[in-house]
Amino acid sequence: MAEVIGYTRLSQDSDTSIERQKRHIREYTDQHEMSLERIYDDGERTSGWDESREEYQKARSRVQSGEIDAVVINDKRRLARDFDETMRLILDLREYGVEAHTFEEGELDLSDPVQAAVEVLQAASEHEAKKKEIERAREAVQERVDKGYDHGRPPIGFRFDNEGKQWVPDRNGQFEIVLEAIHMVEAGSTYREVEDELDIAPATMSSIMDRRDQYLNASKNG
Structure with missing residues (x-):
């Protein structure tokens, strides 16, 4: 039975959750009688097989160790974030004789130089x-700024106005709850106490307090 590892990550444009990716990997390895050792998960922290990512480093080390037979991922977009990373990864897989399998397309025949070249060229096209x-997104953001x-995404308690130009208080949402949370903190409550009372996580509460003046001004003007 082939010894394999899985790898998951969530790209910015992904519509496949981490849990679904893991489920797909387990289904694939069970169906193909592979022994799944573990799944390395970079979650939402990375947009690719990035050398700065701990889980990627561990997975790549396993590839280079020669101790595994295959890597299983949900789809080819999980392989790498750009052309350079894809090329390095394919060279590693070929050098150490490790297969690459995807839930969506099955095994990628990287042992065939032509097929490996096709994968690299496809990655180059997608990278460009x-x-x-x-670049288009940056230009659109700059145009809005100008x-x-x-x-960007409105902060908790705000929504875009009907013209999609400005953030305004979401009176049918959480704006009033956010104001209550601010008043609690100003009265001496801790972030944990706010969480217990209003179900707002401390990290979110920290961001709210960074925008305290914006919330209070919006309350007066809106």
Whole structure:
């Protein structure tokens, strides 16, 4: 029975949750009678097989150890975030004789130089498309900034106005709860006490307090 490891990560444009990726990997290895040693998970912390990521480093070390037969991932987008990483990874897999399997497409025949080259060229094409997409997104954000519009996901308690230009209090959402949380903190409550009372996580409460003046001004003006 083949000894394999799995790898999961959540890219910015991913619609496949980490838990679903793990489930797919387990289903695939069970179906193909593979012995799944463990799944290395970079979760939401990374957008690819990035050398700075601890779980990636562990998985890559296992590939280079020669102790495993295959790596199983959900889809080819999990392999690497860009052309350079994909090329390095494919060279590692070929050098150490480790197979690459995806839940969506099955085994990738990287032992065939032509197929390996196809995968690299595809990664190069996707990398260029991604670079253009990122540049367009940056230009769109800069255009909004130049016009004085808000951009990005509205903070908790806010929503975009009907024209999609400015953040305004979400009176049907959590804005009033956020105001109550601010008043609790100003009255001496700890973030943990706020969490117990209003179910707002301490990290979120910290971000709220960083925007305290924005919330209070919006309350007066909106």
